[in-house]
Amino acid sequence: MSDTRPKPTPEVFWEEFYGRGDRVWSGRPNPLLVREAAGLAPGTALDLGCGEGADAIWLAERGWQVTAVDVSATALERAAGHAAQAGVADRITWQRHDLGVSFPARPEGGYGLVSLQFLHSPLGLPVGRILRSATAAVAPGGDLLFVGHSESPSWKRDAHAEVHLPTADELLAAMGLPSPDWRVEVREPVRTEATGPDGEAGHRVDHVLRVRRLR
Numbered sequence: 001m002s003d004t005r006p007k008p009t010p011e012v013f014w015e016e017f018y019g020r021g022d023r024v025w026s027g028r029p030n031p032l033l034v035r036e037a038a039g040l041a042p043g044t045a046l047d048l049g050c051g052e053g054a055d056a057i058w059l060a061e062r063g064w065q066v067t068a069v070d071v072s073a074t075a076l077e078r079a080a081g082h083a084a085q086a087g088v089a090d091r092i093t094w095q096r097h098d099l100g101v102s103f104p105a106r107p108e109g110g111y112g113l114v115s116l117q118f119l120h121s122p123l124g125l126p127v128g129r130i131l132r133s134a135t136a137a138v139a140p141g142g143d144l145l146f147v148g149h150s151e152s153p154s155w156k157r158d159a160h161a162e163v164h165l166p167t168a169d170e171l172l173a174a175m176g177l178p179s180p181d182w183r184v185e186v187r188e189p190v191r192t193e194a195t196g197p198d199g200e201a202g203h204r205v206d207h208v209l210r211v212r213r214l215r
Contacts, residue, residue, distance in 0.1 A: 010123055011072070011098060013121075013122075013123055014075065017072070018052075018072050019074060024052060025054060027082070029058035032208050033115060033147065036186065036208065036210050040112070040113060040143065041112070042059075043065070043112030044066075045064045046069070046115065047066055047115050048119060048130070050069055050070045050079060051070060051072075051079070052075055052078050053078070053092070055115060056079065056083070056092050057088055060091035064113070065092075067093045067095060069096070069097050080092075080094050099133075103133040103137075106137045110138055110142060112143070113145065114134045114138050114144045116134060116148075118148055127171075131175050132174065132175065134175075140214065141213065144211050145208075145209070147208050147209075148165060148166065148207060149165050149206055150165060150189055150206055151205050153194065153196065153202055153204040155197075155198075155200045168187050168207055168209050172209070183211065183214055185210045188208055189206070191204070
């Protein structure tokens with residue numbers, strides 16, 4: 001018998017998710033963001049799906065002025081507290097958006113970095129529309145960085161059965177690329193050895209796509 005109950009709204013779903021405890025994530029920035037952004041000159045950054053703020057704080061600590069966005073008010077409140085503890089509260093603006101409905105305003109000139117880290121949802125997301133908005137928000141000379149799962153982890157092959165994991169080709173098509181106005185800087189799968197929840201050895205594969213707007 002199928003479950004005919006309506007799905008919760010993104011706000012309700014993620015409020016419940018972040019309400020499970022005082023901290024959901026590790027508090028460390030995503031390693032592939034660190035790898036890709038460490039060599040970029042600081043400017044303005046947009047962090048989409050910022051969660052508890054680790055990526056935004058890491059960027060702010062390195063001189064970026066960050067706009068950080070999430071649908072969960074609980075996550076944003078928690079993130080703001082972490083930023084204050086880190087001494088970078090004045091370098092981050094927190095905004096609540098359901099990216100399937102609204103998107104932060106593009107500042108004059110655009111952002112030097114737009115980051116989308118593991119923007120997956122079991123509720124479904126209009127990834128194409130979000131990517132088009134994200135692409136339009138990048139300043140000439142700036143970068144868009146997408147990091148996402150390529151597949152479920154080796155210890156649970158159906159872990160993301162309800163989530164569409166877009167390929168690099170799908171992401172590029174959604175952004176309207178290839179285009180003479182953009183250059184692909186990085187496009188690669190990254191395999192990471194990892195341990196499952198029950199201590200089993202395994203791995204996960206993520207893909208990294210970083211594109212630069214030339215004009």
